[in-house]
Amino acid sequence: MRRWPVLLMLFALVALVAGGVFAGEAAPLATNEAVEKRLMAISEELRCLVCQNESIAGSQADLANDLRREIRKMIGEGKTDREILDFMVARYGDFVRYRPPVKPSTWALWGGPFILLAGGLGALVFFLRRRNRMAPPPILSEEQRRHAAALLDQSDT
Amino acid sequence: MTPELGHFALILAFVATLMQGVLPLIGAQRSQAQWIALARPAAQTHFLLLAFSFACLAQSFLANDFSVAYVAQNSNTQLPAIYRFAAVWGGHEGSLLLWVLMLSGWGAAVSVTSRQLPEVMVARVLAVLGLVSVGMLAFILFTSNPFARLLPAAAEGSDLNPLLQDPGLVFHPPMLYMGYVGFAVAFAFAIAALISGRLDAAWARWSRPWTTAAWCFLTIGIAMGSWWAYYELGWGGWWFWDPVENASFMPWLAGTALIHSLAITEKRGAFKNWTVLLAIAAFSLSLLGTFLVRSGVLTSVHAFASDPSRGVFILLLLGVVIGSSLALFAWRAPKVSAGGAFALVSRETMLLINNVLLVVATGSVLLGTLYPLLIDALGLGKLSVGPPYFNTVFVPVVVPLLMLIAVGPLARWKQADLRDMARRLRLSFVLALLAGIILPQLMGTWTPMTALGCLLAVWIASSTVFQIVERLKIGGGSAPTSFWGMHLAHFGIAVFVLGVTLVGGYQEEKDVRMQTGDVVSVGGYQLRLLSISAAPGPNYRASVGEFELSKNGRVLKTLHPEKRQYFSSQMPMTEAAIDAGFTRDIYVSLGEPLDQQGAWSVRVYFKPFVDWIWGGCLLMAAGGFLAVFDRRYRLRVKAAASLPASATA
Amino acid sequence: MKRFLLPLAAFAVLIGFLAIGLTRDPRDVPSPLIGKPAPAFTLPQLHDAAKSFSVADMKGRVWLLNVWASWCVACREEHPVLVEFAKTGQVPIIGLDYKDKVADARQWLDKLGNPYTLTAVDADGRVGIDYGVYGVPETYVIDKQGIIRMKHTGPITPESLNKKILPLVAELSR
Numbered sequence: 001m002r003r004w005p006v007l008l009m010l011f012a013l014v015a016l017v018a019g020g021v022f023a024g025e026a027a028p029l030a031t032n033e034a035v036e037k038r039l040m041a042i043s044e045e046l047r048c049l050v051c052q053n054e055s056i057a058g059s060q061a062d063l064a065n066d067l068r069r070e071i072r073k074m075i076g077e078g079k080t081d082r083e084i085l086d087f088m089v090a091r092y093g094d095f096v097r098y099r100p101p102v103k104p105s106t107w108a109l110w111g112g113p114f115i116l117l118a119g120g121l122g123a124l125v126f127f128l129r130r131r132n133r134m135a136p137p138p139i140l141s142e143e144q145r146r147h148a149a150a151l152l153d154q155s156d157t
Numbered sequence: 158m159t160p161e162l163g164h165f166a167l168i169l170a171f172v173a174t175l176m177q178g179v180l181p182l183i184g185a186q187r188s189q190a191q192w193i194a195l196a197r198p199a200a201q202t203h204f205l206l207l208a209f210s211f212a213c214l215a216q217s218f219l220a221n222d223f224s225v226a227y228v229a230q231n232s233n234t235q236l237p238a239i240y241r242f243a244a245v246w247g248g249h250e251g252s253l254l255l256w257v258l259m260l261s262g263w264g265a266a267v268s269v270t271s272r273q274l275p276e277v278m279v280a281r282v283l284a285v286l287g288l289v290s291v292g293m294l295a296f297i298l299f300t301s302n303p304f305a306r307l308l309p310a311a312a313e314g315s316d317l318n319p320l321l322q323d324p325g326l327v328f329h330p331p332m333l334y335m336g337y338v339g340f341a342v343a344f345a346f347a348i349a350a351l352i353s354g355r356l357d358a359a360w361a362r363w364s365r366p367w368t369t370a371a372w373c374f375l376t377i378g379i380a381m382g383s384w385w386a387y388y389e390l391g392w393g394g395w396w397f398w399d400p401v402e403n404a405s406f407m408p409w410l411a412g413t414a415l416i417h418s419l420a421i422t423e424k425r426g427a428f429k430n431w432t433v434l435l436a437i438a439a440f441s442l443s444l445l446g447t448f449l450v451r452s453g454v455l456t457s458v459h460a461f462a463s464d465p466s467r468g469v470f471i472l473l474l475l476g477v478v479i480g481s482s483l484a485l486f487a488w489r490a491p492k493v494s495a496g497g498a499f500a501l502v503s504r505e506t507m508l509l510i511n512n513v514l515l516v517v518a519t520g521s522v523l524l525g526t527l528y529p530l531l532i533d534a535l536g537l538g539k540l541s542v543g544p545p546y547f548n549t550v551f552v553p554v555v556v557p558l559l560m561l562i563a564v565g566p567l568a569r570w571k572q573a574d575l576r577d578m579a580r581r582l583r584l585s586f587v588l589a590l591l592a593g594i595i596l597p598q599l600m601g602t603w604t605p606m607t608a609l610g611c612l613l614a615v616w617i618a619s620s621t622v623f624q625i626v627e628r629l630k631i632g633g634g635s636a637p638t639s640f641w642g643m644h645l646a647h648f649g650i651a652v653f654v655l656g657v658t659l660v661g662g663y664q665e666e667k668d669v670r671m672q673t674g675d676v677v678s679v680g681g682y683q684l685r686l687l688s689i690s691a692a693p694g695p696n697y698r699a700s701v702g703e704f705e706l707s708k709n710g711r712v713l714k715t716l717h718p719e720k721r722q723y724f725s726s727q728m729p730m731t732e733a734a735i736d737a738g739f740t741r742d743i744y745v746s747l748g749e750p751l752d753q754q755g756a757w758s759v760r761v762y763f764k765p766f767v768d769w770i771w772g773g774c775l776l777m778a779a780g781g782f783l784a785v786f787d788r789r790y791r792l793r794v795k796a797a798a799s800l801p802a803s804a805t806a
Numbered sequence: 807m808k809r810f811l812l813p814l815a816a817f818a819v820l821i822g823f824l825a826i827g828l829t830r831d832p833r834d835v836p837s838p839l840i841g842k843p844a845p846a847f848t849l850p851q852l853h854d855a856a857k858s859f860s861v862a863d864m865k866g867r868v869w870l871l872n873v874w875a876s877w878c879v880a881c882r883e884e885h886p887v888l889v890e891f892a893k894t895g896q897v898p899i900i901g902l903d904y905k906d907k908v909a910d911a912r913q914w915l916d917k918l919g920n921p922y923t924l925t926a927v928d929a930d931g932r933v934g935i936d937y938g939v940y941g942v943p944e945t946y947v948i949d950k951q952g953i954i955r956m957k958h959t960g961p962i963t964p965e966s967l968n969k970k971i972l973p974l975v976a977e978l979s980r
Contacts, residue, residue, distance in 0.1 A: 027670045036668070047541045049835065049940035053399050053457050055543070058392040060731070060748070062905070063940060066931050091938040093838040098543025100528075105537045109528045113521035113550040120513040128501060128509075434813060441817075454827040468828045476821050483814040490810045527823070534826035539835050 035075050042084055043068055045098050055098060160225050163213025164304040167254075170206035170261070171294045173199055177264070178287030181280035185352075193276050196283040197268040203290065204265035207258045214254060214303055215245050224310030227251060227303045233316035233725055235696035243326045244317045249451060249467075250303035252330060256447075257293045259331075259338045260286065267342060267367070274363055281349035282342075289341055292474045300467050316696065316725035325385030333378030333405060337443040339371020340412060344440035347433045348482055351489045356429040361422035364436070366790045368419060372412045373781035379405050380774035388733050393666075393744050393762045395770055398547040400455040403526040404446030407519050411439040414515035416781075417508050424570060425505060427496030431512070434486060441479045442519070448475055454530055500572040507565035507573075514558040521550050559613045559654060562647050563620030585623060589616035600663050600765070610658025618651035639787035646780030653773025659766040666763075668748075672756045680763025682743055683707050684716070689747070689757060697723040697730075702747050702757070706736055720747045741765045837938050837957040844871070844948045845936040852903055852911055852925035859900070859926040861952060868978045870899045870971070871946040872922070872962075873934065875906040876914035878942040884961035885918050891967060892921035897975050901925035904934050904942055947971060949978045 043056035048064040056064045056071075067088075074084050088096050100106045177199035184192025214227075218241045223229040231248045232241050246252040264286040271279045297303070346364035350356045382405070387395045396402065415435040422432045449455055452468030499505040525542045532540050563585060567578045593612030597603040621644045628636050669677045671686045678684075687703040704716040716734035723730065733746035741764060748758030839845075848860035872888065874881045892899055901922035903911045908927060915925070928934055937946065940959075947956040956974055958966060 027675075040666070045543075045545050047543065053397075058390070058394065063931075066935065070932075070935060090838060091935060092940065093539065093835060093938075095539040095541050095835045098541050099545035099549075100540045100542055105532060106528075106540070109524065109540075109542065109546070110550075112524045113517065113554060116517045116520045116524075117514075117554060120517050121510075124509055124513050128506065131495065131498075132501070430810075437813075448824065452828060454824065454830070454832060456832045472821065472824055472828065475824075479817055480814065480821070483817055487810040487814050527820075529832070530827040530830075531823055533830050533832070534823050539832075 035072060038075055038081070039068060039072055042071055042081055045085075046088055047096050047098055049092060049096065159213050159216050159220075160222065160304040160306065163210045163217070164302065166206045166210035166213065167294070167298065167302075167304070170203055170210060170257075171291070171298060173203040173206055174261070174287045174290040174294060176287075177203055178284050178291050180284075181287075182284040182352075185277045185280045185284070188277075190276075193280040196280040196287075200261070200264040200268040200283045200287065203287070204258075204261040207254075207261045211245070211254055211258050214251060215242055217304075218242060218245055221314070222310075223312070223314050224306055224308070225303075226305045226307040229307050229311040229314045231314070231317050233314040233696060235724070236314075236317055236322070237695055239327065240317060240322050244321075246330050247317050247321050247326060250297070250301045252334075253293065253297050253301055254303055255331065256334050256338060257290055257297065259334050260290050260293065260341055263339055263342050263367075263371075264290070267345075278349055278353065278360075278363070281352055282345045285345035285348045286341060289345075289478060292478060296467075296470050296474060300470050314725075316723065319697070319721070319723040319726060319728050319730045320389065322696075322723075323385065323389055325381065325389065329378060329381040329385055331378075332374055332381055336371050336373075336375025336378050336412075337405070337408060337446065339367065339374055340408060340436075340440040340443050342371065343368040343412075343415060343436045344482070347436035348485065351433060351482075351485050354489060354492065356433065356489075356493050358423050358426045361419050361429075361432065362790070365416075365419045365423055366785045366787075368412065368415055368436070368439075369781045370785045372409070372416055373778040373785070375405070375409050375412060376774055376778040376781065379409060380771045380778075383774075384771050387767075388735055388744075390731075392746070392760070393664075393733070393764060395660075395767065398525075398544045399457050400526050401446075401450050401457040403522050404442075404449045407522050407526075408439050408442040408446060410515050410519040410522065411435060411442050414512045414519070415439050417511050417515075421505055421508050422496075425497040425499065426494075427499070427505060428509070429493050429496060430486075430490045433490070435512070435516075437479070437482045437486060438519075441475075441482070442523075444471075444475050444478060447471060449526070455526070497571070499570070502568065502573045502575050504565070504568040504570045504573065507561065507568045511558065511561055511565060514554055514561070518551065518554045518558070521554060522547070525550070556609070556613070559617060559650070562617045562650060566624055566643065566647070567620075581623070581627070582620060585616055585620040588619045589613070591615075597662070600659060602662075604662060607658055607662035610654055610662070614651045614655035614658065617654070618648055621648045621651065637787055637789070639784040639789070642780045642782070642784030642787070644780070645783060646777045649773045649776025649778075649780060651773070652769050652776055656766045656769025656771075656773055660764050660770070663765045664762060664767075667761050669759050669761070670751055670756050671759045672754065677759070677761055679743070679761050680741065680765070681708060682713075682763065684743070684745060684761055686757075686759070687715070689755065692719075694721065696725065697721045699732075700747065700750075702734075702745070702759070704734065704745055706743055716743070716745050718745045718747045720749075737768055739768070742767050834959065835940075837954070839938055839946075839954045840957060842954060844946065844952050844954050845933070847926075847928075847933045847936065849902075849926040849928055849933060852901070852908060852915075852927050855908075855927075859924055861948075864898070864900070864948065865952060866950050868897055868950055868975055869948050870897055870975075871902055871937075871948060872899055873902045873904050873937070873939050873942050873944045873946075875904045875942050876910040877906065878904075880941075880961045881943045882918070884943055884963070885921070887962050887964055887967060888921040889919040896972070897979075898923040902933065902937075903927050904939060905929065905931040945971070947974055947978070 040057050044058075046056040046067070048054050048056045048059040048061055048067075050061050050063050051059045054061075054064075056067050071084055074087065079087075085097070094101060100109060102110055177196060180192045181196035181199070183189070184195065217225045217228050218232050219238065221228070221232065221234050221241075223232075227248060227250050231244045231251070236244065244251070246255040264283055267279070267286070268283060271282075343364050346360060346367065350360040382402070383395045386397070387393060415432065418428055418432045418435055421428050448468070448471045450457070452471060454468065525547055528542050529540045532538060563582065564578065567573075567581055589612045592615035593608040594603075596611040596615075597607040600607070625636075625644055628640065665680050667677055667679055669675075671677065673686055673688055676683050676685045683706070685705045685707070687705055689700055689702045692699050692701045699719040699721045702718050704718070705712055706714045706716055714736050716736055718734035719732040721730040721732060722728075731746050733744055735745075736743040742762070744762040744764055746760045748760055750757050844861050846861050848858050851857045851859055888899065899922050901924070903925050905928070911925070911927075915922075931939075937944075943961055945958040945962055946954050949955050955978060956971070958971065962971070
């Protein structure tokens with residue numbers, strides 16, 4: 001898709017000339033696409049406080065518009081993402097971040113899934129080993145295996 | 158008069174369900190045939206009364222009876238008839254009525270199709286369903302009566318929330334509730350088995366088709382909700398990790414785990430305790446979702462108007478239903494036998510890993526959803542847990558799960574041969590690797606995430622296809638429908654994963670300012686704004702844009718996105734216009750008028766393969782339905798009862 | 807077999823948290839600015855654009871900053887309470903007219919009464935952002951050193967005024 005924009009512009013131009021219609025390529029609301037990309041990335045991580053549960057990127061609320069404008073301005077001033085985020089948190093608190101900061105009160109949040117995963121797999125291994133001790137895996141003779149397979153096929157259908 | 162009849166039917170239904178919930182249970186304990194025999198007629202009466210009550214409410218809506226408070230709050234004379242009907246479940250009270258109607262419907266269905274099951278079992282199952290319904294009906298009658306009169310009657314209704322005035326409302330909630338409530342059947346089978354102390358493979362076989370059917374409805378319901386949000390909210394996302402979405406996703410994840418563990422329990426008589434616990438969990442999470450959505454403890458895009466007294470009632474209900482089930486579980490589970498033995502490498506182990514991963518995924522979603530509440534309850538401040546968190550923790554859990562889809566079905570029960578499995582996966586492995594390298598390049602840019610997604614999709618899809626081919630060779634061209642069902646569902650996951658990957662990696666988005674005649678290019682397409690004009694609607698006025706979609710100078714289509722202003726609520730609504738296609742959607746939504754010269758802000762998206770997301774979900778559901786109709790579930794009880802003996806031997 | 811009781815125990819904990827959750831309002835977000843100096847600003851006054859108001863002007867006094875707008879429905883609800891309270895003259899109330907049109911705002915005050923010592927005009931909402939305003943009306947209690955001591959989100963009711971705001975003001979004025 002990288003080369004496409006150039007081609008697109010060519011196509012658009014050709015279409016315009018061929019059509020003989022005077023019309024311009026629509027002006028992006030942003031003057032700079034890179035700025036806009038960063039704006040989207042940052043504002044997707046921020047909660048719009050007046051809305052029910054929407055990001056500043058998605059919301060059409062007035063405050064969200066203002067904050068997008070503010071972020072755009074800060075990007076223009078050369079602020080880093082970190083600085084912009086700090087700006088928001090200083091005013092609205094951690095509540096504004098959709099990605100909660102890692103701190104003692106969120107250790108359980110960030111660690112929880114991985115502890116669950118480790119615990120779950122650990123329990124599984126423990127359980128399988130104990131079960132194997134209780135009932136050793138069946139070592140079947142060839143005949144028994146055939147018989148079992150036949151039974152299983154029966155129940156499969 | 159109609160509302161009073163409806164209310165009366167609701168009260169009678171409450172009485173019927175009390176009988177359904179209590180008498181057969183006592184009868185089953187004391188082996189009293191007459192009381193046992195009450196279960197079926199009570200369940201059917203219960204359903205008919207609720208259906209009548211529901212019809213009364215629908216009639217009040219269609220007749221614009223604004224002397225009914227609920228109708229006055231959620232309807233309007235200008236509202237089109239189809240939405241007046243769907244508005245029945247557009248608010249809290251009516252949607253609860255739909256909830257119990259569906260619960261009674263599932264109960265009636267069990268009562269009709271369970272001739273081959275032991276009478277005592279059926280009596281207990283229907284009784285448990287009845288008891289759940291008693292709680293919900295009490296909730297409706299005491300806190301949320303949809304038939305409450307408004308005196309004096311309102312001259313005009315205050316209208317249905319404009320967000321809900323959409324075909325999505327007609328289908329999405331009924332499907333979703335069918336799923337939520339359907340898990341009550343699996344739950345009832347589990348509780349009935351616990352009460353009887355007869356937890357065996359036959360129980361698993363009986364509850365399997367019901368669980369799968371509920372899961373299918375839930376899958377469709379969630380997919381429709383996602384699609385609705387996609388086109389209605391105007392910013393083209395398909396999943397937001399909103400608490401209400403999570404509330405539907407958690408039972409889905411637990412239900413998926415349940416479907417798989419039921420397979421072990423049915424085939425091998427193993428892990429009965431675990432399966433029972435999952436059945437309780439799936440329905441408990443449905444109930445928890447009901448609580449989260451209706452109590453106002455979490456902020457969400459789609460929450461109902463909340464009322465703390467209702468929250469207290471649902472919480473009590475939650476405590477009684479789930480608490481008593483888990484207590485029963487703690488009492489009965491230690492006596493349950495272990496079931497058939499198996500080797501470390503076997504289908505059983507594969508399914509167990511699947512279960513562990515799915516349960517961890519459920520737990521993670523639960524943790525993230527409730528964490529703001531936990532932190533607040535502990536007085537540690539306010540937090541938001543949103544998409545960046547869920548995406549970060551969910552992916553590492555789900556990737557191994559997806560990997561396993563290709564491997565699991567290859568493993569034999571009891572004891573599988575690793576070398577044999579590796580041999581059969583070789584080609585899939587190569588194809589997946591190639592897909593991971595090449596597909597992202599074809600789409601534009603290679604990134605690790607898109608490579609991973611393409612790799613997983615092809616890994617699952619190819620392994621699934623090879624297994625079908627293998628089976629057809631061996632089986633002489635035929636296989637049971639449940640075999641097709643499983644592979645179709647797995648293939649659906651591959652389609653879903655590819656859709657998610659490609660739209661996530663390669664969508665294009667443009668925010669532009671447009672005047673008549675302006676052109677915007679996105680994803681190789683051009684959109685020209687022809688006009689924006691005012692147009693009247695039945696209960697709103699709209700600004701309708703006319704956009705000409707073309708590619709390489711060839712005009713394909715005209716698109717008409719709208720910005721609506723509803724009269725009654727004065728709420729502005731964005732109706733996006735979408736040109737949906739097999740490989741891409743073009744999505745246009747109108748923003749705001751920018752100046753007096755007629756310029757508007759316009760958002761356009763190019764969304765490659767986005768429809769594969771919902772297509773994949775539909776394939777999953779279709780696979781589930783195939784499995785439901787497998788012949789073996791319709792076998793007589795004797796054949797089923799002989800199974801545990803052979804399986805646990 | 808204690809392990810079979812684990813699900814029940816976990817569920818009991820969950821129910822406990824949910825019960826506490828019911829008593830909380832998820833929309834009530836505490837301001838991080840409490841205990842911090844009130845962000846400085848200098849803005850034109852509503853009734854005389856030539857004059858300006860800045861936070862430094864209030865040094866040495868306990869005061870209320872009330873964010874309002876003529877388009878804000880909930881402000882209409884709290885306005886009579888403010889008008890009544892202003893008559894007591896206990897503490898100066900500075901209005902911050904947030905994202906509003908000057909003419910509308912003046913007309914609003916003419917019609918409903920003016921409880922404000924003066925009103926500063928925040929036409930583009932930039933100062934509002936510095937104060938973390940997200941739902942008008944909002945009220946800040948600022949002490950003699952210019953530190954924000956409390957923030958009240960939503961309309962002030964006689965109850966919140968008498969139980970929360972006034973005791974704090976009395977304490978700070980001492």
